[in-house]
Amino acid sequence: MQYETLTVDIVGHVATVTLNRPDVRNAFNETMIADVTAAFTALGAHENVRAIVLAGNGKAFCAGADLNWMRKMAGYSDEENRADAMRLAQMLSAVYRCPKPVVARVHGDAYAGGMGLVCAADIVVAVETAHFCLSEARLGLMPATIAPYVIRALGEQASRRYFVTAEAFDCATAQRLGLVSEAVNAQALDATVQRIAETLCTNSPNAVRECKQLVQDVAGQTIDTALIEDTAVRIARIRASEEGRDGVSSFLEKRTPRWRDQ
Structure with a gap:
């Protein structure tokens, strides 16, 4: 560059x-x-x-x-x-x-x-x-x-x-x-x-990206039914993601998550 x-x-x-x-x-x-x-x-x-x-x-x-x-x-x-x-x-x-x-x-x-x-x-x-x-x-x-x-x-x-x-x-x-x-x-x-x-850099790249977006989207919003549903959808989606599954598994298995080796 x-x-x-x-x-x-x-x-x-x-x-x-x-x-x-x-x-x-x-x-x-x-x-x-x-x-x-x-x-x-x-x-x-x-x-x-x-x-x-x-x-x-x-x-x-x-x-x-x-x-x-x-x-x-x-x-x-x-x-x-x-x-x-x-x-x-x-x-x-x-x-x-x-x-x-x-x-x-x-x-x-x-x-x-x-x-x-x-x-x-x-x-x-x-x-x-x-x-x-x-x-x-x-x-x-x-x-x-x-x-x-x-x-x-x-x-x-x-x-x-x-x-x-x-x-x-x-x-x-x-x-x-x-x-x-x-x-x-x-x-x-x-x-x-x-x-x-x-x-x-030690954290999940996908989770970091999603967390940054979460703050931008939620800050200043009214805590209503739509926002509550949106946050539930987000956590459900990231739990099912590749890095989400690997992160939880690595914690339980006491091993390093795969994204740290990449």
Whole structure:
């Protein structure tokens, strides 16, 4: 997998996607948007990949939109602006909807659209010195395409504040709000990410995929008859799956499940 604005490395069952525009703090333009979308689409379909780490090169994780790209957008027609915004929305969806679990390795600041990428991940490991900011209102804009992911990650009340104030907040606040799963010092970042990725890879690939989808489908839903029936159908289906049967059998027989040998 060769991309202009990022690198992709696969070691064992773990793929690492690294944003690679350090000279502009990994700010994204149309090329990076296309690259991230293509990479996560390809890795989501990659049979050998069981977990994806999203990282950044340089001082920042991602500073949001590239200023030169934003200047170009100012001259777009309404139709061109909508098409451009849709490509950004599709990039975020590619990360969020990726069937493989995504671990964001946040080694530096994440601003604006960069926060969208963080919020689209399933697990976020960040250094204690990282800062986060929804800075769009400072520029007369709004965090529209990233809003579905940010509101899910921060919650409605915190989103109300940080959308309108455009304040930066630290890693401790991000962890308190539930955005950051683990806050660590820089020396422990890689080991923590590796530990989580390895844990993901020991579990049933099918179960991990179904669990991720389960959360997305059930979160925020009313607990009614339809939802109860849906969850019963899901557990019945996975019990009868090949990995479901093997997982239960291996536990009872005190042996390693077959997917760990693959």
